[in-house]
Amino acid sequence: MNPFSAVPPDWTNRSRHAKGFACPSCGGSSHIATDVWINRRSPVYTELHQRKWQEFYACECGCAWWAWSSDRPRQFPADPPNITS
Numbered sequence: 649m650n651p652f653s654a655v656p657p658d659w660t661n662r663s664r665h666a667k668g669f670a671c672p673s674c675g676g677s678s679h680i681a682t683d684v685w686i687n688r689r690s691p692v693y694t695e696l697h698q699r700k701w702q703e704f705y706a707c708e709c710g711c712a713w714w715a716w717s718s719d720r721p722r723q724f725p726a727d728p729p730n731i732t733s
């Protein structure tokens with residue numbers, strides 16, 4: 649897969665806008681996405697004059713979703729901590 653391809657993959661056509669940067673269907677994060685495409689060709693400027701763009705994710709549950717890059721958590725959670733107690 650090429651996230652920076654100039655041509656959007658077919659599955660982006662049926663993507664839904666996700667709130668909270670997670671799959672609106674199963675709640676899965678972008679980590680479990682099976683494919684990703686980033687629409688860097690049409691950035692939008694926020695009110696703070698920062699660029700943001702659409703990031704499309706194909707979730708492993710079959711749902712496709714997108715969210716603004718500015719909504720991406722600054723730091724993804726690492727692997728689940730080991731439960732020792």
Ligand SMILES: [Zn+2]
Pocket residue numbers: 671672673674675676707708709710711
């Ligand atoms: Zn999902």
